[in-house]
Amino acid sequence: MPITIAINGAAGRMGQRLVALGSEDKSLELVACFEYSGHPKFGQDAGDVAGIGELGLHLVDQTDETYEAIIDFSVPEGAHAAIERAVQAKAALVMATTGLEEQHKAKIREAANVIPIVWAPSMSTTVNLTMKLCEIAADALKDIQGGADVEIMERHHRYKEDSPSGTALRFGELIANKMGITKHIHGREGRPGKRPHDEIAYHAIRTGDNPGEHTIIFGLLGETMELTVRASNRDCYASGALQAAKFAAGKKPGLYSMNDVLGL
Ligand SMILES: NC(=O)c1ccc[n+]([C@@H]2O[C@H](COP(=O)([O-])OP(=O)(O)OC[C@H]3O[C@@H](n4cnc5c(N)ncnc54)[C@H](O)[C@@H]3O)[C@@H](O)[C@H]2O)c1
Numbered sequence: 192m193p194i195t196i197a198i199n200g201a202a203g204r205m206g207q208r209l210v211a212l213g214s215e216d217k218s219l220e221l222v223a224c225f226e227y228s229g230h231p232k233f234g235q236d237a238g239d240v241a242g243i244g245e246l247g248l249h250l251v252d253q254t255d256e257t258y259e260a261i262i263d264f265s266v267p268e269g270a271h272a273a274i275e276r277a278v279q280a281k282a283a284l285v286m287a288t289t290g291l292e293e294q295h296k297a298k299i300r301e302a303a304n305v306i307p308i309v310w311a312p313s314m315s316t317t318v319n320l321t322m323k324l325c326e327i328a329a330d331a332l333k334d335i336q337g338g339a340d341v342e343i344m345e346r347h348h349r350y351k352e353d354s355p356s357g358t359a360l361r362f363g364e365l366i367a368n369k370m371g372i373t374k375h376i377h378g379r380e381g382r383p384g385k386r387p388h389d390e391i392a393y394h395a396i397r398t399g400d401n402p403g404e405h406t407i408i409f410g411l412l413g414e415t416m417e418l419t420v421r422a423s424n425r426d427c428y429a430s431g432a433l434q435a436a437k438f439a440a441g442k443k444p445g446l447y448s449m450n451d452v453l454g455l
């Protein structure tokens with residue numbers, strides 16, 4: 192039997208790719224496409240909006256259908272609605288929305304007591320693998336003579352609303368934990384003075400239609416290492432999220448990561 196899924200934010204850039212890939216996956220059955228009622232395409236067929244032709248599923252803000260998993264790529268308020276929908280439906284939740292505030296994060300942790308939740312700022316396989324590689328690098332370089340400066344650069348499309356990306360922040364968190372760094376700064380201007388060793392700096396670039404790119408720099412005296420991971424389109428995130436929904440459906444309540452999903 193296919194796993195029944197719902198998508199929250201179904202008319203968005205990511206939502207459209209989830210509708211397209213989810214509806215052609217034989218192990219899944221797409222049963223609901225949720226959208227904000229003020230969206231200009233609200234009520235239209237989700238397949239038409241995604242550019243794959245009519246699916247017979249409309250963009251709605253409520254449904255009588257039951258589903259085993261709901262995937263959220265929306266905005267913080269939409270994420271809040273997705274958590275409530277998941278808890279009410281006793282469904283698994285795949286939480287992909289970034290830029291969440293502490294109140295939303297607390298709600299996710301609380302909901303994980305009653306439903307399974309996969310929560311990750313990036314559903315991409317190569318991004319999650321690069322996170323592992325950064326942890327290895329950070330561990331190896333934490334006590335290197337002369338110190339290793341960590342800077343994280345990210346590039347995304349001009350429409351992105353949060354900054355820096357959730358993925359950049361997660362890279363920084365993982366590296367900081369390994370290296371014992373507590374200071375995180377965002378860009379530099381004026382005369383900030385000599386760079387201290389105990390900080391991680393984030394630099395966010397917003398141009399064109401870039402679907403996402405991260406470079407993590409480990410700068411030593413005399414040599415530099417850079418790890419770059421780059422999406423060429425959004426399907427790496429969409430297919431990772433669908434994989435996460437299959438993984439989480441029917442699992443016991445708790446918080447799961449993409450490492451759990453991907454076996455990393
Ligand atoms: N974790 C990942 O792998 C990953 C990958 C890509 C994007 N993202 C994140 O996903 C989010 C969405 O990205 P996007 O580029 O698709 O944005 P988008 O603006 O194109 O789409 C968001 C959609 O959510 C809808 N929405 C707003 N309020 C809603 C509500 N209350 N209920 C349901 N839907 C609602 C909007 O109308 C819009 O259609 C962002 O936070 C982004 O950073 C995460």
Ligand SMILES: O=C(O)C1=N[C@H](C(=O)O)CCC1
Pocket residue numbers: 289312313347348351352355356357358359402403
């Ligand atoms: O397009 C976006 O927005 C993306 N956001 C995620 C983030 O903030 O980390 C992941 C990549 C795409």
